[in-house]
Amino acid sequence: MSTIGQTKRTTPTQIEAMKGTRPIVSLTAYTTPIARLLDPHCDLLLVGDSLGMVLYGMETTVGVTLEMMIAHGQGVMRGAQKACVIVDLPFGSYQESKEQAFRNSARILKETGCNGVKLEGGEEMAETVAFLTSRGVPVFGHVGLMPQKVNTSGGYRSLGRSDEEADKIRRDAKVIAQAGAFALLVEGTVEPLAREITASIDIPTVGIGASPACDGQILVSDDMFGLFSDFKPRFVKHFAELAPTISKAAEAYAEEVKARTFPGPEHTFQVKK
Numbered sequence: 001m002s003t004i005g006q007t008k009r010t011t012p013t014q015i016e017a018m019k020g021t022r023p024i025v026s027l028t029a030y031t032t033p034i035a036r037l038l039d040p041h042c043d044l045l046l047v048g049d050s051l052g053m054v055l056y057g058m059e060t061t062v063g064v065t066l067e068m069m070i071a072h073g074q075g076v077m078r079g080a081q082k083a084c085v086i087v088d089l090p091f092g093s094y095q096e097s098k099e100q101a102f103r104n105s106a107r108i109l110k111e112t113g114c115n116g117v118k119l120e121g122g123e124e125m126a127e128t129v130a131f132l133t134s135r136g137v138p139v140f141g142h143v144g145l146m147p148q149k150v151n152t153s154g155g156y157r158s159l160g161r162s163d164e165e166a167d168k169i170r171r172d173a174k175v176i177a178q179a180g181a182f183a184l185l186v187e188g189t190v191e192p193l194a195r196e197i198t199a200s201i202d203i204p205t206v207g208i209g210a211s212p213a214c215d216g217q218i219l220v221s222d223d224m225f226g227l228f229s230d231f232k233p234r235f236v237k238h239f240a241e242l243a244p245t246i247s248k249a250a251e252a253y254a255e256e257v258k259a260r261t262f263p264g265p266e267h268t269f270q271v272k273k
């Protein structure tokens, strides 16, 4: 197979092998232009179901569909060249059975060309993760705060302060790693727990709101650009403030249109005499 003129995409196996080397850099991406900008700097790009909240204004991720994930997965694949691209399985597309999970994961892999899928869950999903990985679907696990369970978990809050809560998340992490996941996203957990999990499993942990003790970090890109700017929980850092930049551009455009200073002669097609 020739790869002339192309760099090869990072594989889930290579992400797994990064544990103990250097921190894994990852961000969410939902569209072609943003994927193109983030790709050179990231080991992994996640097409997260957070797109329901960030792009579509949904209150939670529960309403996100498989069709939405596939459409955005295709967009990201057109923009990303070197990063490993993983697509979130949305709520309702994998919880019913391991067969349902395989069928929908296969659709995502076939229709987007991405490198693997992510699914939320611990002990209740271990059999599914083993079923998928043994049949050719690379799986990124996700434990701790699981946004798709917001309707049964009592909302978004950081976890792992009580012994019971910490024990449960520790067991979840262990079984998902043993089931064959190539990496594990740990969301919204206190630092000592994230550190213990990272030390106790042989696949890398990628944290969001889970301390610097993880093997890598992920953020929702719109959050760290300061674009989804009403949402600023403790774990988010704005690496840029794009919201005021965009507002000012829209304001300047409106002024110029009303003053008839835009479009100018340089933007106008003339008939040459």
Ligand SMILES: Nc1nc(=O)c2c([nH]1)NC[C@@H]1CN(c3ccc(C(=O)N[C@@H](CCC(=O)O)C(=O)O)cc3)CN21
Residues within 6 Å of the ligand: 049, 050, 053, 054, 061, 147, 156, 157, 158, 159, 188, 220, 223, 228, 231, 232, 233, 234, 235
């Ligand atoms: N834009 C965006 N960024 C995200 O990180 C994100 C999404 N959307 N959608 C899917 C989930 C939902 N997530 C959330 C949502 C809310 C909180 C939150 O309100 N956290 C507060 C309270 C924590 C606590 O009480 O312990 C915080 O200050 O961190 C955290 C994570 C993370 N994910």
Ligand SMILES: CC(C)C(=O)C(=O)O
Residues within 6 Å of the ligand: 028, 046, 047, 048, 049, 050, 051, 088, 187, 208, 218, 219, 220
């Ligand atoms: C990065 C995490 C929160 C995720 O699963 C998402 O963006 O959907």
Ligand SMILES: [Mg+2]
Residues within 6 Å of the ligand: 048, 049, 050, 088
């Ligand atoms: Mg998600």
